[in-house]
Amino acid sequence: MDPGxxxxxxLGGCAVLLAAVAAVRLSTxxxxxxxxxxxxxxxxLGEAGLGLQFEDADLVQLLGNLALAIILVEGGxxxxxxxxRPTAPLAAVLATLGVAISVGVTTALVLLALDVDLRTAILLxxxxxxxxxxxxxxxLRKMPIRGxxxxxxxxxxxxxxxxVIILVTxxxxxAWHDASGPLIVAQVGYQLVGGLLVGLAVATGGRWLLAHSAxxxxxxxxxxxxxxxFAAFAGAGLVGASALMAIYVxxxxxxxxxxPHRATTGSFVEGLAWMAQIxxxxxxxxxxxxxxxxxxxxYALVVGxxxxxxxxxxxxxxxxxxxxxxxxxxxxxxxxxxxxxxxxVLATIPMSVGLPGATRIFDVxxxxxxxxxxxxxxxxxxxxxxxxxxxxxxxxxxAIESAPLEALSATLLQFTVPARSRLAGVEVSELRLPRGxxxxxxLRDGEIWAPTPGTVLRRGDHVLVAAAREHxxxxxxxxxxxxxxxxxxxxxxxxxxxxxxxxxxxxxxLSFRWAVAVVSxxxxxxxxxxxxxxxx
Numbered sequence: 329m330d331p332g333x334x335x336x337x338x339l340g341g342c343a344v345l346l347a348a349v350a351a352v353r354l355s356t357x358x359x360x361x362x363x364x365x366x367x368x369x370x371x372x373l374g375e376a377g378l379g380l381q382f383e384d385a386d387l388v389q390l391l392g393n394l395a396l397a398i399i400l401v402e403g404g405x406x407x408x409x410x411x412x413r414p415t416a417p418l419a420a421v422l423a424t425l426g427v428a429i430s431v432g433v434t435t436a437l438v439l440l441a442l443d444v445d446l447r448t449a450i451l452l453x454x455x456x457x458x459x460x461x462x463x464x465x466x467x468l469r470k471m472p473i474r475g476x477x478x479x480x481x482x483x484x485x486x487x488x489x490x491x492v493i494i495l496v497t498x499x500x501x502x503a504w505h506d507a508s509g510p511l512i513v514a515q516v517g518y519q520l521v522g523g524l525l526v527g528l529a530v531a532t533g534g535r536w537l538l539a540h541s542a543x544x545x546x547x548x549x550x551x552x553x554x555x556x557x558f559a560a561f562a563g564a565g566l567v568g569a570s571a572l573m574a575i576y577v578x579x580x581x582x583x584x585x586x587x588p589h590r591a592t593t594g595s596f597v598e599g600l601a602w603m604a605q606i607x608x609x610x611x612x613x614x615x616x617x618x619x620x621x622x623x624x625x626x627y628a629l630v631v632g633x634x635x636x637x638x639x640x641x642x643x644x645x646x647x648x649x650x651x652x653x654x655x656x657x658x659x660x661x662x663x664x665x666x667x668x669x670x671x672x673v674l675a676t677i678p679m680s681v682g683l684p685g686a687t688r689i690f691d692v693x694x695x696x697x698x699x700x701x702x703x704x705x706x707x708x709x710x711x712x713x714x715x716x717x718x719x720x721x722x723x724x725x726x727a728i729e730s731a732p733l734e735a736l737s738a739t740l741l742q743f744t745v746p747a748r749s750r751l752a753g754v755e756v757s758e759l760r761l762p763r764g765x766x767x768x769x770x771l772r773d774g775e776i777w778a779p780t781p782g783t784v785l786r787r788g789d790h791v792l793v794a795a796a797r798e799h800x801x802x803x804x805x806x807x808x809x810x811x812x813x814x815x816x817x818x819x820x821x822x823x824x825x826x827x828x829x830x831x832x833x834x835x836x837x838l839s840f841r842w843a844v845a846v847v848s849x850x851x852x853x854x855x856x857x858x859x860x861x862x863x864x
Contacts, residue, residue: 344369344373344610345603345606347369348365348366348369348606348610349602349606351365351366351369352365362466362605363462363463363466363605363609363668363669363701364698364701364702364705366605366606366608366609366610366613367609367610367612367613367616367697367698368613369609369610369613370609370610370611370612370613370614370615370616371613371614371616371618372613373610373613373614374613374614374615374616374617375617380614382611382614382615383615385615385676385679385680386676386680388611388612388615388673388676389673389676389677389680391607391608391611392608392611392612392669392672392673392676393571393572393673394604395604395605395607395608395669396461396462396489396572396604396608396669396670396673397558397561397571397572397575398597398600398601398603398604399461399462399465399601399604399605399608399669400461400486400572400575400576400579401554401557401558401575401576401578401579401597401600401601402465402579402597402598402600402601403461403465403482403485403486403576403579403601404486404575404576404577404578404579404580404581404582404583405579405580405582405583405593405594405597406583406594406597406598407479407482407483407580407583407584408475408479408584409580409583409584411475411476411478411479412479412482412483412580414476415476415479415480415483416483417651418480418647418648418651418653419479419480419483419484419487420483420487421647421651422480422484422488422643422644422647422648422661423483423484423487423488423491424487424488424491424516424520425643425646425647426484426488426643426644426646426647427457427458427488427491427492427643428491429639429642429643429646429647430453430457430635430639430640430642430643431450431453431454431457431492431495431639432453432639433453433634433638433639433642433643434452434453434456434457434631434634434635434638434639435449435450435452435453435454437630437634437638437639438452438453438630438631438634441630441634442627442630447499448685448689450495450499451496451499451500451678451689452627452631452689452692452693453631453635453639454492454495454496454499454674455492455496455671455674455675455689455693456631456632456635456667456671456693456696457492457635457639458488458489458492458667458670458671458674459481459484459485459488459665459666459667459670460485460666460667460668460669460670460671461482461485461486461489461576461670462605462608462668462669462670463485463666463667463668463669463701463705464481464482464485464664464665464666464668465482465485465601466605467664467666467705467708468481468482468664471708471709471712471718472718472719473712473717473718473719474717474718474719475719477657477660477661477664477717480661481661481664481665484665485665486573486576486580487520487573487576489570489572489573489670490516490519490520490523490570490572490573491516491520492670492674493570493572493674494512494515494516494519495512496674496677496678497677498512498515500677500678500681500683501681518568518569519568519569519570519573520570520573521569522564522567522568522569522570522574523564523569523570523571523572523573523574523577524573524574524577525569526560526563526564526567526569526574527560527564527573527574527575527576527577527578527580527581528577528578528581529560530556530557530559530560530563530574530578531556531557531560531577531578531581531582531585532581533556534552534553534556534557534559534578534582535581535582535585535586535587537552537556538552538553538556538587538588539586539587539588546589546592547592549587549588549589549592549593550589550592550593550595550596550597551596553582553587553593553597554596554597554600556578556582557575557578557579557582558575560574560575560577560578561574561575561578579597586800586801605669608669608673609668609669612669612672612673612694615676615690616690616691616694617691620687620691621691621694621695623688623691624688624691624692624694624695625695627688627692628691628692628693628695628696628699629699631692631696632696632699632700636700636703636704640662640665641658641659641662644658644661644662644665645658648661656715656716656717657715657717659711659715660711660712660715660717663704663707663708663711664704664708666701666704666705667696667697667700667701668697668701671693671696671697672690672693672694672697674693675689675690675693675694676690678690738794738795738796738797739794739795739796739797739800740768740792740793740794741792741793741794741795741800741803741804742790742791742792742793743790743791743807744788744789744790744791745785745786745787745788745789745791746787746811747787747788748787749787749811750810750811750812750813750814750815751785751807751810751811752785752786752787753784753785753786753814754784754785754810754814754815755781755782755783755784755785756779756780756781756782756783756785757781757782758810758815759806759807759810760806761793761795761799761803761806762795762796762799762802762803764795764796764799765793765794765795765796765799765803766793766794766795767779767791767792767793768792768793768794769791769792770783770785770789770790770791770792771789771790771791771792772786772788772789772790
């Protein structure tokens with residue numbers, strides 16, 4: 329390639345990337361999912377717009393899987409396992425039995441309504457039945473949805489890809505004529521369980537490696553963490569298990585482990601996930617041909633309505649009722665099952681094997697995703713409010729980042745006092761950190777100094793704490809408690825049933841009034857932590 333052409337391609341890529349970044353703000357104001365903006369951008373660049381020809385379905389399938397892997401890593405890494413754990417069984421049932429019900433009902437309705445053969449009907453039902461992690465993460469995380477509901481939909485979107493991929497692969501291959509139900513079920517089970525075990529094993533080993541490695545630069549930790557996640561992806565693929573399941577589980581496990589420079593890693597992975605989304609949807613838009621979409625419109629409407637209005641609600645009803653999920657929550661889970669990149673990427677599989685009618689299947693799925701994302705995405709906040717699925721946002725969430733000091737067997741913790749945190753107004757001495765811990769530095773209004781025990785924290789303060797390594801968890805827990813409940817957090821814990829045994833809770837409740845009566849005296853005259861620094 330001529331150097332001039334290379335620079336032109338690079339310049340064009342930068343322009344597309346900047347336009348995609350700017351589109352995030354536009355889509356937020358308009359209430360539209362960003363994936364639609366990126367798809368439209370790809371269509372504009374394609375054959376019907378600027379004339380860029382792109383028809384390599386095999387390349388789309390390969391790059392699409394890699395992009396989905398990055399998106400799943402970010403989704404898992406930023407998910408709190410304590411929230412997911414209660415909903416994991418329901419999410420697993422939705423991702424397996426729920427998908428099977430959706431495929432079966434959609435296939436039956438498509439056969440009744442459209443003049444297509446059984447193979448095509450199954451492909452349309454299977455490809456469209458998988459909810460999309462990229463769309464779900466992008467939309468739900470902008471909304472104040474109750475943790476359990478959001479975790480259910482997010483976990484389902486991370487778990488339900490393997491069954492659909494296996495079904496689509498079998499239907500499009502020569503094994504279609506010899507495939508049996510028990511064999512497909514066995515393959516799905518192996519891929520799910522295998523991916524789960526590989527993801528957990530690699531994440532556990534990776535965590536040990538990171539904990540026992542003192543890397544010379546903080547920027548190396550995010551790279552190492554991402555490499556560990558992709559090792560799970562590759563390892564699962566080598567043993568025939570689900571690579572996407574493995575990398576999602578690895579990201580979920582790593583995100584809930586004690587990792588050094590966790591906040592830096594989270595920001596790094598989030599940026600990569602945005603890059604992956606932009607590249608994936610622009611590429612899928614390039615592959616589409618607007619000239620063919622008009623003919624696919626009736627098929628897209630039939631398949632979309634059959635799935636969204638009948639098959640998806642029925643599958644959620646059957647799967648969620650045994651878990652005693654209220655009907656309002658079932659309705660929200662049903663409506664929040666968004667489609668996006670995954671169905672479109674899966675629709676390229678028939679194209680890559682040269683299946684008759686594969687182009688029509690791709691056009692139908694592409695148009696279905698666009699139309700029903702336009703319907704579900706903007707209306708989802710209203711539906712959530714009407715069904716009572718919203719929750720009060722937590723403006724006091726405290727993000728604490730730690731960095732190991734191997735030579736000193738110590739750790740540094742840094743945090744910023746959030747806007748509505750109850751840390752604001754608390755004196756350094758009132759933090760009651762473990763003995764030997766030091767509030768070393770404080771950054772306020774561009775100035776850095778060593779605080780004294782009487783220094784009062786303010787909103788926006790950047791605080792650096794030095795402590796022995798074994799005290800890190802205790803310090804983090806204490807800071808989170810004060811951020812939520814203020815200087816009375818020690819006694820407030822007595823009112824929270826899950827934080828103490830019944831005996832200690834009763835003892836604390838009996839002393840609560842006395843504690844409140846003397847708290848001002850304790851704050852003023854109680855023991856001080858070991859805070860070192862110049863007195864001012």
